[in-house]
Amino acid sequence: MTKSAVVRIGVLALQGDFALHARALEKCGVKAVEVRKPVELDQVDGLVMPGGESTTLLKLMDAWDFVPALEKLHGAGKPIFGTCAGLILLAREVESPTQFSLGLIDVTVERNAYGRQRESFEASGTAKLGPDPIQLDMVFIRAPRIRRVGPGVQVLAEHRGEPVMARQDRVLVATFHPELTDSTKVHRYFCDLVERCRAGA
Ligand code: GLN
DSSP: OOOOOSSSEEESSSSSHHHHHHHHHHHTTSSEEEEGGGGGGOOEEEEEEOOOOHHHHHHHHHTTTTTHHHHHHHTTTTTEETTHHHHHHHEEESSHHHHHHHHEEEEETTTTTTTTTSSEEEEEEEOOOSSOOOEEEEEEEEEOEEEOOOTOOOOEEEEEEEEEEEEEEEEEESSGGGGGGGGOOHHHHHHHHHHHTTHHH
């Protein structure tokens, strides 16, 4: 396949808030492509796996046979960004309860880990996406908590001293929903990663 001039980033559009991710990516100047079938992954340079309900997403992914196609995308060196349920699907281990996951980033996550009162909340956290730390508004919706971070994983953002955004090589994850704030800094960071990988850097 010859490379098109524009960077194309897929957004897994099986369930959840994929439309807002697509809008945030377009604000960063890339072409956002809604992905509903595994074969469509061949046409993208990277992929966002949005929040939603991970158990439902797993059923849909199974029905469409997405797992081998996602492994192929990762094996081809294309970056993947999972937010919330997307992170749960990408993690090495999932707790509360245990469920299948792709294991593409060496973290353990606990689902719905903030308890009833605080199932959904907004907060400010610190991120290091460039040379200087920045404050980011973060929206957590029935969010998981990252309970363990493997040695190859870099923590990129914290809230109350806990990791909420992390990266292992070409896999980026966040427990919060960056598409629900006005800031495009997190999407910009992912687009830069996709652009660098596409250029072979
Ligand atoms: N609680 C959901 C799950 O366990 C994740 C919520 C979200 O993606 N906002 O899958």
